[in-house]
Amino acid sequence: MTVNNTISPKAKFGKNVSIGQFNIIEDNVVIGDNVVIGSFCIIRSNVKIKNDVVLKNHIEIRENTSIDKASFVDSYVAVSGSVKIGKNVTLRYGTILARGAEIGDGCYLSPRVMLNNLNQDKQQIGGAKLGKNCFIGTQSVLHHGVKLGSNVTVGAMSFVNKDCRTGCTYVGIPARLIKKKE
Ligand SMILES: CC(C)(COP(=O)(O)OP(=O)(O)OC[C@H]1O[C@@H](n2cnc3c(N)ncnc32)[C@H](O)[C@@H]1OP(=O)(O)O)[C@@H](O)C(=O)NCCC(=O)NCCS
Numbered sequence: 001m002t003v004n005n006t007i008s009p010k011a012k013f014g015k016n017v018s019i020g021q022f023n024i025i026e027d028n029v030v031i032g033d034n035v036v037i038g039s040f041c042i043i044r045s046n047v048k049i050k051n052d053v054v055l056k057n058h059i060e061i062r063e064n065t066s067i068d069k070a071s072f073v074d075s076y077v078a079v080s081g082s083v084k085i086g087k088n089v090t091l092r093y094g095t096i097l098a099r100g101a102e103i104g105d106g107c108y109l110s111p112r113v114m115l116n117n118l119n120q121d122k123q124q125i126g127g128a129k130l131g132k133n134c135f136i137g138t139q140s141v142l143h144h145g146v147k148l149g150s151n152v153t154v155g156a157m158s159f160v161n162k163d164c165r166t167g168c169t170y171v172g173i174p175a176r177l178i179k180k181k182e
Helices: none
Strands: 118-120 123-125 169-171 176-179
Touching: none
Parallel strands: none
Antiparallel strands: 118 123, 169 176
8 A cells, every 4th residue: 555655644544445656645634435546646634535535646635625425536636725525526637626616516527627716915715616416517617706506507618707506507708697497
């Protein structure tokens, strides 16, 4: 388990955890049962990862982030600090989550989705907050501070700069409502 990995003695592991090579796992990380971690991942301090989560390769998860049960994190995902990721979430290849973002249970973020934050001139606004079961199309950008209800769909390559209502579909730059909840 420790071949070519740098693992803090203060990190805690559940049962049946599988770890590849060249990973860094920092202090007070807590990893649940049956978690699979690929290679070249950095897991910063105080990150909590629940049971049955899969992390592929070349992932960075920054401080104080939590990932709930059975979520899947694809390669080259980057997660800033203090992000909350729910159960059964899928984060596809190359997705970036800004500090403070919240991803509800069952959400699917397609490849290269970007959640922005704002951190300038003493102003700090964290990443978007998504309800449950949202689908975000590939290469979309969710602007800092926006809130999405549950079951929201965002089309590919959209720029979402306003809150999105539960069950509705939004597309385009800036994103416009194309389908209301029935
Ligand atoms: C948003 C989406 C789900 C809508 O699908 P749909 O309900 O079948 O909608 P339609 O194809 O009927 O399109 C409705 C309108 O929205 C427009 N539209 C659809 N998707 C769009 C998008 N991503 N960006 C801009 N406009 C879009 C269509 O051109 C159409 O406009 P019009 O009425 O002016 O002609 C789909 O287009 C989409 O983007 N899916 C995401 C695909 C993806 O990223 N997959 C990742 C796989 S890993």
